[in-house]
Amino acid sequence: MKGAARTFFILALCYAVAGMVLGIVMAASHDHGEMPAHAHIMVAGWLMSSVFAFFYHLFPEIGAKPLARAHFWVQAVSGIVLVVSLFFLLRGNDGLEPVTALASVGFLLGTLMFVWNALPVLRTA
Template identity: 30%
Template sequence: MDRTRFFVRVAALYALIGAFMGSHMAGGGGLQLSAIHAHILVVGWLSLFAFGIYYRVFSIPKGSKLATAHVWTSFFGVFGLTVGMWLYYTQPIDGMSTFNTIFFIVGGTVLLIAFALFAIMAFIHGRFISEDA
């Protein structure tokens, strides 16, 4: 899998969703979903894009199990956090509040694990992170 391409493409989708939400809120005059909009743009667009650029700039080994875990926890964590946040704040289906809360918490926890894996990876694969070519 090309980690850079994967992250940049998924980030582009989150950018589109976040921009659409922002324009919809601005046009409608309602800011009720602004926290969800902000998280879609920050963790969905900016973080995933930054991770994609990280893999492009630094030669992290393709076979790294740590990098693979980072990619998938990032992907599922961003999805879980943003969708869980939407479910939690909008409660679109009656009687699902416990599920919505758990979905939100699990998504956020998986994303937190992704960021921890990224921090660990920055030190384990630190020899690849350099200004030298």
């Protein structure tokens, strides 16, 4: 794997390990209060980053573009801030809500960048 495919796959693997550790801690402690953080780490983190990784792997000429690298950084920074701030928000740090909200908008922006990067594939299909 190269370019954005590689960085997204590394990110996906980090989300997978972190999310499962959190899932096991939740299950073992019988405290499911972090379920939304676990769910988003697993699906918005592990699964979405994997989809991005395999897309850019399948279309390496798109994955090598600066726009794919920009997509990675927007999606990675906003996603990590989103799940980390959500984790602490769920532990009662209510002041973090604006941070989580802003990160959510960043995460949407990242996904819109992916839509833009993926459009040429649809046109040439």
